[in-house]
Amino acid sequence: MDPIREKILKPSKETRQDILGKTLSYASIFLIVAVVLAIFLFVASKGIATFTENKASLVEFLTGTEWNPGANGPNGKPLVGALPMILGSFGVTFLAALFATPFAIGTALYMTELSSKRSQKFMQSVIELLVGIPSVVYGFIGLTVVVPFVRDHFGGSGYGILSGSFVLFVMVLPTITSMTVDSLRAVPKYYKSASLALGATEWQTIYRVLLRAAMPGIMTAIVFGMARAFGEALAVQMVIGNATLLPESLLSPASTLTSVLTMGIGNTVMGTVSNNALWSLALILLLMSLVFNLAVRFISRKGKM
């Protein structure tokens, strides 16, 4: 055969590299999708078993207040009222986001608009440091500083949703701040010049133009922060008091989905009601992180206009 013809018909080295690269990336994505699916299926099958095998009622699970999966209630069904934990989780999450958001926006505005390049870099590394601190350290500080502080200044034992929110506040602050910084940086510079050229002050420009233009990004940041707070286990467990009771106030001991999980999963036997009930809690956590994810997608799509 003609050597040129032969050469053209054979895949070149570059083409083979291309195919190899594609195969590798498809293989990785397949692996990751498979792992996520497997986790989801595993948790779901375990979590549903509480209701299918152990005949607990779903309504009671979501609205009941008595959590004692080992024992049966008067109706002969296991006592799996998870409302205290669900409320505890949402309570600490929303409070932490509520405390952290104003500080995060303030810090982000300082970093993007007001500070010099040098203090910007300094703040950046402070925030990165905050992200990197292990959660057990946060929990330990919470236990030795926040809990006594709350006890002395607000009353109660110091263990409770308020202390949990304070600890989570510090933990989600860097997440919300750095994402808010990103979304403020993404606002085109010409909005600022246009606003200033119309006679706006710097502050008017910030709150009428910059914050408005960055709003979808800031909302996304808050949701991400909430997702992190919702899923945080160790630090919260150390300060919340771990009483599976409906919290009477922000100061009474409470528990979250994650704290009950970390406390209980090692102490129950696989396949028992107590174990399955914990998997049901894990399923709620998983579904919530799905909800947070969808919320982020929804917000960022809406923000595009």
Place this chain on the structure above:
Amino acid sequence: MEKEKIITSQNVHLYYGEKEALKGIDLDFPKNGIHALIGPSGCGKSTYLRCLNRMNDLIDNVKITGAIKLDDEDIYSPKMDTVELRKRVGMVFQQPNPFPFSIYENVVYGLRIAGVKDKNLLDERVETSLKQAAVWDDVKDDLHKSALALSGGQQQRVCIARVLAVKPEVILLDEPTSALDPVSSNKVEEMLLTLKNEYTCIIVTHNMQQASRISDTTSFFLNGNLIETGPTKQIFVNPTKKETDDYLSGRFG
């Protein structure tokens, strides 16, 4: 007859760090009319324009010396309030830059920040400004739609309406039509001609035809120097300096 001067500048030097971008500009603008600043890229004409409403203040490391006066007030005196100055000296940028709000909110922005709350006044200003900017017929039914949905030419005219709503005395235009197609550019030019009896328009342009078509006076900048200024007709037909003649006939630049 000498016309009343609205802006006067004497010996304006501007330094970006060590680099001298303006090397002593003496230039006055009579009240009303259209005044064109021309010259090759990097000659300092846009830099000079931004001195007139102190937009250069936003850039780090800028030093400005000399005197620029608006109605005999030194705009670089410490007593001058830049917010007040920029209400009197509006600016239109090269790229249309409407805010990501509705058309209505874009036009009333300047009024809102000035604290105007009267709904009737806002409505009225929106209509007159958009009419002045020759974009009312395009957008009158869509005032509450996002300004970002408009075409580039419409956006630029909305931006001009946004400046007009504040009723400035001077309007600075930094190559306002260079990002627009010829039809839109034409509309902006026609609109400027209708504004020139009430406003002082100072326009930086790379388009020689545009300068000769619409401006009353023309100033030619080169390498940070003002080479020549005078009535547009004289500059284009009978320039006194060799550099001006060379630039206009395309022998360099």
